[in-house]
Amino acid sequence: MEDAKFAIASAVEGQKEWVALPLYQRNEILRHFIALVQDHQEELAQAITRECGKPLAQARGEVDSICQTLDGYLAAGTTLYGKSMPVFSEKGREHDMIFTIYEPLGVIVAICPFNFPLSMFAHKVAPCLVAGNAVIVKPASDTPLSAILLANLAHQAGVPGKTLQVITGSGSELGQWLINDKAVNGVTLTGSTEVGKDIMRMAADHLQHVFLELGGNDILMIMDDFELDKAIEEACAGRLRNTGQACNGSKRLLVHNRIRKEFTDTLVARLKEAKIGDPMQEDVEVGPLVSEKAAITVEHQVLRTIQQGATLCYGGTRNGAFFTPTVLGDIRPDMDIAKDLEIFGPVFAILGFDTVEEAIAIANQSSYGLSGGILTHDMKVAFQVAKSVDTGAMVIGGHGSYRSIYQPFGGHKQSGLGVEGISETLKEFTKIKTIFLRDVL
Amino acid sequence: MQMLLGGKWADAANGATMEVVNPANGQVFDTVRCQERQWRMRNLLLLLQSKVKKNG
Numbered sequence: 001m002e003d004a005k006f007a008i009a010s011a012v013e014g015q016k017e018w019v020a021l022p023l024y025q026r027n028e029i030l031r032h033f034i035a036l037v038q039d040h041q042e043e044l045a046q047a048i049t050r051e052c053g054k055p056l057a058q059a060r061g062e063v064d065s066i067c068q069t070l071d072g073y074l075a076a077g078t079t080l081y082g083k084s085m086p087v088f089s090e091k092g093r094e095h096d097m098i099f100t101i102y103e104p105l106g107v108i109v110a111i112c113p114f115n116f117p118l119s120m121f122a123h124k125v126a127p128c129l130v131a132g133n134a135v136i137v138k139p140a141s142d143t144p145l146s147a148i149l150l151a152n153l154a155h156q157a158g159v160p161g162k163t164l165q166v167i168t169g170s171g172s173e174l175g176q177w178l179i180n181d182k183a184v185n186g187v188t189l190t191g192s193t194e195v196g197k198d199i200m201r202m203a204a205d206h207l208q209h210v211f212l213e214l215g216g217n218d219i220l221m222i223m224d225d226f227e228l229d230k231a232i233e234e235a236c237a238g239r240l241r242n243t244g245q246a247c248n249g250s251k252r253l254l255v256h257n258r259i260r261k262e263f264t265d266t267l268v269a270r271l272k273e274a275k276i277g278d279p280m281q282e283d284v285e286v287g288p289l290v291s292e293k294a295a296i297t298v299e300h301q302v303l304r305t306i307q308q309g310a311t312l313c314y315g316g317t318r319n320g321a322f323f324t325p326t327v328l329g330d331i332r333p334d335m336d337i338a339k340d341l342e343i344f345g346p347v348f349a350i351l352g353f354d355t356v357e358e359a360i361a362i363a364n365q366s367s368y369g370l371s372g373g374i375l376t377h378d379m380k381v382a383f384q385v386a387k388s389v390d391t392g393a394m395v396i397g398g399h400g401s402y403r404s405i406y407q408p409f410g411g412h413k414q415s416g417l418g419v420e421g422i423s424e425t426l427k428e429f430t431k432i433k434t435i436f437l438r439d440v441l
Numbered sequence: 442m443q444m445l446l447g448g449k450w451a452d453a454a455n456g457a458t459m460e461v462v463n464p465a466n467g468q469v470f471d472t473v474r475c476q477e478r479q480w481r482m483r484n485l486l487l488l489l490q491s492k493v494k495k496n497g
Contacts, residue, residue, distance in 0.1 A: 143461075162448050166445040168459065169459070291464055292467065320464075
C-alpha cells in the first residue's frame with residue numbers, strides 16, 4: 001500500500017514535469033527510446049521468452065511491433081487537432097469564437113497481461129506519454145522483468161523516472177490501492193472480463209476513465225469451398241500463436257459438416273508434426289504455457305469438456321507447464337466451450353454446422369465478442385458472416401487472431417470497453433476542453 | 442526484483458519478494474532451475490542496476 005501511495009504521489013509530480021516539455025521535445029525523447037529498443041531487441045525478446053515461455057521468433061516479432069507502435073503514436077500526437085466551431089452561426093453566440101483543445105488526463109494506471117507483456121506495454125504507455133500523462137505500469141505477476149527492462153530503456157532515453165514507473169505485485173491487492181485514489185485519472189487494463197468488471201466498479205468512486213480489453217471465445221469459420229491445407233494452416237496460426245494464450249485466438253473452429261471429418265483428421269496429423277519444446281530454440285512452434293498453474297487450469301477445462309460429451313481426438317496431456325496441442329471433436333452448441341468457456345492454451349474445439357445461419361447463431365451465442373475469421377471464396381457469404389457476427393473485428397480470408405497497430409482494436413459485448421490503436425487511443429487518454437472567446441467577432 | 446518507483450530502483454516497502462519462473466524448465470530440472478534462476482536473477486539485477494540513469 002505504501003508503494004502504491006508513493007508511486008501515485010510521484011506520478012502526480014512526474015506528470016507536471018513531463019507536460020511542461022513541449023510535444024516536440026517529448027517526441028525527441030520518445031524517438032531516442034525507439035532507438036534504444038531497437039538496440040536491445042534481442043535482449044528484450046529473450047526476456048519475454050524466459051518469463052512467459054513464448055517461442056523466441058514470436059517474441060522478436062513482439063519487440064519489433066512495439067517500435068512501430070511507438071513510432072505511430074508519435075506521428076499521431078503531432079496531428080491531435082482540436083476543432084473550431086462554426087462562426088456567426090448560433091443565435092446569441094454570433095460574436096464568439098469557440099474552439100477545443102486536448103489536455104492530458106493526468107495519472108494513468110496501466111495493467112498489462114502476461115501474454116503480450118511488451119506489446120501491451122507499448123499500446124498503453126505510448127499513447128499515455130504522447131498525450132502528456134504519467135503512467136504507472138503494473139505488469140502481470142508472472143512477467144515483470146521485460147516490462148522493467150523496457151521502462152528502464154525509456155528512462156535512459158530521457159523519460160523522467162516519475163513520469164513512467166513500474167510497480168510489481170499481486171494484481172488484486174495492488175489494483176485496489178492504485179485505483180482507490182482520486183489522484184489517479186484513468187485505468188487501462190488488458191486482462192480477464194472478471195477483473196475488468198472489478199476495476200470498473202472500483203473506478204466508479206472517483207469517476208476514473210476506464211479502458212478494458214478483455215477475454216474472447218472467437219470463431220474461425222471454415223466453409224467447404226476453401227482449400228483444406230490453407231484452412232489447416234490458418235487454424236494452427238490462429239490457435240497456436242503464443243501457445244494458445246491470446247485473447248483473440250481462434251478458440252472455436254466452426255467447420256462445415258461436409259468437410260469436418262477430413263479437416264479433423266488432417267489437423268491431428270499436422271499437430272503430430274508440431275515441434276514442442278524449449279521456446280528459446282528457433283524452430284519451436286509450441287512452448288510451455290506461462291506457468292504450471294496455467295497448464296493445470298487448461299487440463300481441467302479440457303477434462304470438463306470431455307465430461308460434457310466432447311471426443312478427445314488428439315493430445316490432452318500435460319507435462320509441467322507444457323500442454324500438448326489438443327483437438328476436441330463432437331462439440332455441441334450447448335456445451336460450455338461452445339459459449340463462454342475460454343481456454344487459454346493450444347486447444348482446438350471443433351463444432352460442425354450445415355448452414356451459414358446456424359454457424360452465425362453459434363458464433364453469437366457467446367457473451368464474448370472480440371474478433372473472428374471466415375474462410376470461404378464466396379464473398380457474399382463472407383460479408384454476411386463478417387457483418388452478422390457481433391465482434392470488434394472480423395477477418396475475411398484468414399484467422400481472427402490478427403491485429404493491426406492502427407485499427408481500433410477492442411471487443412464488443414463482454415470483451416471490452418473502449419478501443420486501442422493508433423487511429424483512436426490518443427483521444428482516449430486526453431480530455432477535451434472548450435475555450436470561448438466572447439464578443440470578438 | 443526491484444521496482445522502478447519515483448525515478449529509483451525500489452524494494453517493496455514490506456520487504457516481500459516474488460519469484461519469476463521460466464516455465465520452460467521450471468518443473469523439469471528442479472536443482473538446475475534453482476541454480477539457474479539464482480544465476481539469472483543476479484545477472485539480470487546487475488544488468489538492470491548498471492543501467493540506472495543518474496537523474497532517473
